[in-house]
Amino acid sequence: MVLWGTDNMKTEGTPLAIALALLGAAPRFDGVGRLVGARLVPLAQLGRPRIDVVLTLSGIFRDLLPLQTSLLAEAALLAAQADEPVERNFVRKHALETMRETGCDLETAALRVFSNADGAYGSNVNLLIDSGRWNSEEELAEQFLRRKSFAYGPKGPPRAEAELFQRALGTATVSFQNLDSVELGTTDIDQYVESLGGMNRLIQKARGQQPLALIGDHTGLESKVRSLEEQVALETRTRLLNPKWFEAQLAHGYEGVRNLSGHVTTTLGWSATGSSVPQWVYTEVTETFVLDAAMRERLAALNPTAAAGMAQRLLEANDRGYWRPDPATLDALRQASAELDDRLEGVVAGAPA
Numbered sequence: 547m548v549l550w551g552t553d554n555m556k557t558e559g560t561p562l563a564i565a566l567a568l569l570g571a572a573p574r575f576d577g578v579g580r581l582v583g584a585r586l587v588p589l590a591q592l593g594r595p596r597i598d599v600v601l602t603l604s605g606i607f608r609d610l611l612p613l614q615t616s617l618l619a620e621a622a623l624l625a626a627q628a629d630e631p632v633e634r635n636f637v638r639k640h641a642l643e644t645m646r647e648t649g650c651d652l653e654t655a656a657l658r659v660f661s662n663a664d665g666a667y668g669s670n671v672n673l674l675i676d677s678g679r680w681n682s683e684e685e686l687a688e689q690f691l692r693r694k695s696f697a698y699g700p701k702g703p704p705r706a707e708a709e710l711f712q713r714a715l716g717t718a719t720v721s722f723q724n725l726d727s728v729e730l731g732t733t734d735i736d737q738y739v740e741s742l743g744g745m746n747r748l749i750q751k752a753r754g755q756q757p758l759a760l761i762g763d764h765t766g767l768e769s770k771v772r773s774l775e776e777q778v779a780l781e782t783r784t785r786l787l788n789p790k791w792f793e794a795q796l797a798h799g800y801e802g803v804r805n806l807s808g809h810v811t812t813t814l815g816w817s818a819t820g821s822s823v824p825q826w827v828y829t830e831v832t833e834t835f836v837l838d839a840a841m842r843e844r845l846a847a848l849n850p851t852a853a854a855g856m857a858q859r860l861l862e863a864n865d866r867g868y869w870r871p872d873p874a875t876l877d878a879l880r881q882a883s884a885e886l887d888d889r890l891e892g893v894v895a896g897a898p899a
């Protein structure tokens with residue numbers, strides 16, 4: 547699970563509570579009601595096995611919620627220490643395996659809370675994708691691993707534990723993050739790619755397979771769980787390809803076009819981190835914003851850099867194998883992209899050299 551600071555604060559700790567519930571743990575309070583740690587819910591009361599949960603905290607969560615950070619770490623440690631059958635306690639099962647295979651102690655094998663090094667924020671996988679300067683998807687996984695593999699235990703300073711982090715993610719079959727705002731979805735800002743996308747990429751490296759990626763949508767009156775693929779498709783239909791939405795963006799001129807182009811980069815980010823973005827997403831974005839001559843002209847007049855960037859990004863989606871347009875579409879996109887580049891560079895056809 548990915549935990550952010552803001553969405554935990556806005557939802558009074560919903561994602562944190564989900565993590566504790568999966569572990570079969572609860573907060574522990576002292577005699578005057580102060581939060582002092584975690585306690586286990588007995589298996590008999592839980593009525594199901596304890597689920598192993600590996601947590602990737604944003605730097606903001608770590609900074610804002612230090613008590614909750616150690617609460618989660620303690621919950622994982624208590625679960626690993628519990629004298630319970632391993633088929634009813636997957637935290638213990640995996641921790642014992644890690645001890646056997648690496649020779650580490652139980653405290654180390656039970657580390658489940660990971661974030662950046664002290665004072666650092668983000669995986670920067672989004673920045674790498676934005677730059678376009680990466681060769682293999684493995685690099686994205688390694689970038690995430692380098693930045694987010696600092697283990698936060700129940701006590702003491704964070705520890706650099708890259709191998710352990712990768713090993714723990716190697717057992718992850720499902721990945722999960724919450725959404726709490728209708729304005730900031732998985733395609734609106736690139737930090738979901740930076741966190742959930744980066745984690746999915748590392749899970750793929752560690753386990754040889756993508757996890758089932760789920761989004762908990764808490765933006766409405768009723769919470770809903772969707773697959774990440776469904777969420778990206780839903781946002782694309784209702785935002786990027788919705789004339790009401792993109793016209794409102796275009797009313798903001800330069801910044802609106804930059805934002806539309808940013809959505810395309812974030813979409814490529816989902817492909818790059820291993821989600822199956824449907825082909826129609828790239829095709830319809832190309833048709834709507836690049837191949838439609840009047841729309842292309844509007845975008846280029848408002849923000850020539852972002853207009854050219856969007857066309858280049860769509861070509862990049864093709865180059866990297868995330869999108870296989872028909873040859874006519876690809877030709878038309880190449881030509882439009884060249885025109886947008888010329889315009890940006892001030893090249894005028896037929897002008898003296």
Ligand code: BEZ
Pocket residue numbers: 549550551552553604605606607737
């Ligand atoms: C956070 O609140 O943890 C967060 C907010 C925006 C981007 C990334 C993390």
Ligand code: MG
Pocket residue numbers: 736
């Ligand atoms: Mg940004």
